[in-house]
Amino acid sequence: METLQHYIGGRWAEPAGEDVVAVVNPATEETFAQFHVGGADDVDRAVAGAVAAQPGWAALTVARRVELIHAWADTIAAHAAELAELECREMGKPVGIGQSFIAGAVAGLKAAADQALTYPFTETVTGTDAGTADAGTGPAGGRTDIVRHPLGVTAVITPWNFPVVMVLGALGPLLAAGNTVVVKPSERSPVSTVRLFELAAATGLPPGVLSLVLGDARTGAALTEHEDVQLVHFTGSVGAGRAVGTATGRRLSRSVLELGGKDPVVVDAGVDPVATAQAVAFGAFINTGQICTSMERIYVHERIADEFVEALVAAAGTFAVGDGLDPATMLGPLVDDRQRDTVRRHVEDAVRKGATVRAGGTVPDRPGYFYPATVLTGVDDTMLVMTEETFGPVAPVTVVASFEEGLAHAASSRYGLAATVYTDDPDHIATAARLPVGVVWVNQWQGGGPERLYEPARDSGMGATGARAAYDAATRPAAVHIAATVPAAATAPAADR
Template sequence: MTSSAPEPAEPSLVPGRDVPATGGPRPAVVPARRLAEHLVGGRSVAAGGARTLQLVDPATGGAAGELVPADDDEVAAAVDAADGARAAWRRTAPGERAAALRAAAAAVRADADELGALLTATTGRLLGQARASAEVAAELLEEAAVTGVLDTGRSLGGAVDAVDVVRREPRGVVAVLTPWNDPYPAAAGLLAAALVTGNTVVHKPSERSARPGLELGRRIAAALPDGVLSVLVGDGETGAALVADPRVHVVAHVGSTATGRRIAAVAGARGGRVLLENGGKDALVVDEGVDPAWAAQQVALGAFTNTGQLCTAVERVYVHEAVADAVLAELVELAEGLRTGDPADPGTTLGPLVDERQLDLVAEHVGEAVAAGARLLAGGARVDRAGCFYPATVLDGCTPAMRLMTEETFGPVAAVTRVASFAEGLDRADAGAYGLAATVLTPSQAHALEAAERLEVGTVKVNAVFGGAPGGSADPRRGSGQGRGFGPDLLGELTALKAVHLEAAPTS
């Protein structure tokens, strides 16, 4: 899953213009070589675990230090803090909780340059986009501060001599597990929704983006009472210990489908509630009658932004045969015009993949597709330089039998299939194991409405791969998860309803 909020509009990928803004020279942010601390109850605590994980700089491929994952005792201490703080936090007035989130948002926004540079150094995201993602995190905190005080329950029409209400109450301790690819918005949306509704939180960011997650959490926790928010550095073992703790009432996970299903099995077996925004294999359908250059730009944005490492990246493209040749010609030109390099360099328009493991998977999917008959039009081989770089790649003639069209690739690959009609494009787009989002490009209002009705996905986007108004909510379908991962309806997922009937006692 990419983020727990609709994506912000991304800059054009047209070569030679609209290079993503960087906000000036790269700030001097160099992650420490060893990450051996956690934020427990809002306070920094030295890590005491025996295990270490080696980190890699995606821009160079070299070693970037190590981190010390939280062990079972440290997980228990974080849950202790959350459990101990929840009685007081749930009794804090909603307006006070909202004020704390506004203060946190201000702190995140003030440090957006530093947070962006840290994300670039850690995951290889282009600096302008990394900074923008920190700004989006601040916006999500502010949005929750508004929506969190609007729907706290409702009154019922009962007897005239009684009062009947439905209260919304916090569920308790919430574990938030987030991914590396867009960590600031993914975390901020879930943290804000949980906190503003009176829950306490233990957050474990991905080990691939542990320091950005820790630093975001530090700024949010500074605005909160002790114990309300903890951040644990760790990997799957750390996450498993957190999910298994019986004092955790809700687990909110953004990440892979396989991990989400394991979480659901463990938490569900002990009666915990689970929210999952998991894998995607998003499709884009190009109708006849569209402008080929514009359509190619939309495909490029969807397939190549953040080097294809977004949950809602475009991974399957179904192009009407009437415009296929023209769209592909434009798309190849865009792909070949992207420049790989240092993600902090303003001239770089395609950053590295997060690590060698991800690069190997992308190369494997592309190689298998070419061997099975797909026609390689651009890219298709590792970039000959240090670091985890793979070029923007365009393939034509892809088929449903290829893993490139069925499994998450998570790389800068536009896999194209030609279709004879818009209806065929919708049929193919709606097939598969995932149902996160889909895009259609069409000049026909009738086709746009048909897509909105027929596509069994959480989000349908018409004539724009990125964008969306604040406050949207969606349920991912099939293997892409369960529960509302963003918007005001997320607040409902993190609260429990209680009916209260009140009558006056008889007088003596």
């Protein structure tokens, strides 16, 4: 059994804590790795190493920092299959699916780092105030430069469902802007993150620029409450996100929070019901529904509802359940028994309240935390499956009389992460753009490029991210005003000469 370690100041180190966490393969229920929970002392050492490394890292040119990030990204790409297998063993994601996501994350890391090459770390403000002379503060004119400095030490706390992707997605702007970073992965899936840091150590990133602490919620709390951490980038549950926001707010530092989602899908009358159902099945079931932006509420126009549901049920049947190491597997296990219990409870609650199971809906009689692709109809907003984050392979369908009714349902949630609409009506597209969410996808789930920026709404988080917004969050602006002239030496009165 592998025993995992911290990576602090460029060295691998045993955690100081005594509590041990087992990492369990959710397909076999077998423990294959373990680690000691990091405590406040471990966090102090990691942050101290990051503090020491930050001035030297920030002193490098932007181009050099980007070059080092690219070298790490290229190494990750060469080990994508290995990393995907580790993810499969620790949280169940099928290897082929994992590789595709990792490839996308590597490309995203490079693109995010490259944005530093054109980001205005220094820019001159036009329209300098001409009233300074009248105010008696000196001659008018001159210029004001806005200089954006790195924050210093930042923290990234990642969830268990995308161990590699979420680390890479956060690090590009933080590192390229000149910050150092301490990463705390989820205790449920730390193994692939440890491997990421082994690859970082082998590709020349200076010691202390990236540090890793392993642990649970206690470790995360010690990191978010540390006085030398200037920004916390957190992805996880709403409850934990509130705790992070409270901790950072108390010491007047920053946080970027991407929290839960209950993403809606609105299917208009004019689309192809079969092709759209197949697209929705992918969005609902991929990664066993364990994606913050999984399609968790589906509203379909009554004119195409029968054909859509029939095609959705057929598509659910193509998601073969099994160990993600098997190339034939489309639907791996849920991360653990606790997560499967949540999915089962939501489905049972819906059935008890009148919903109909059209596909799946029962726990397979086999080892592992499996649950089949499930389609429910006859659901309503009294059911947990339509109001709480399920985070599993469940597609609940509500039939609506109009696109407008579907949008109204889509907007009626305490979450506001993303939404997807399928329509060929330009007016409906314009209306959908006003949904109170961070991202609206029209006719393509997960669409968009590296220039995309957004901010979650409602309980789904706070803090804009992506493109320039990510660099704005990773830097602190300071205004530097340079006067037009240097003050002349004072002349003594004639009587005193």
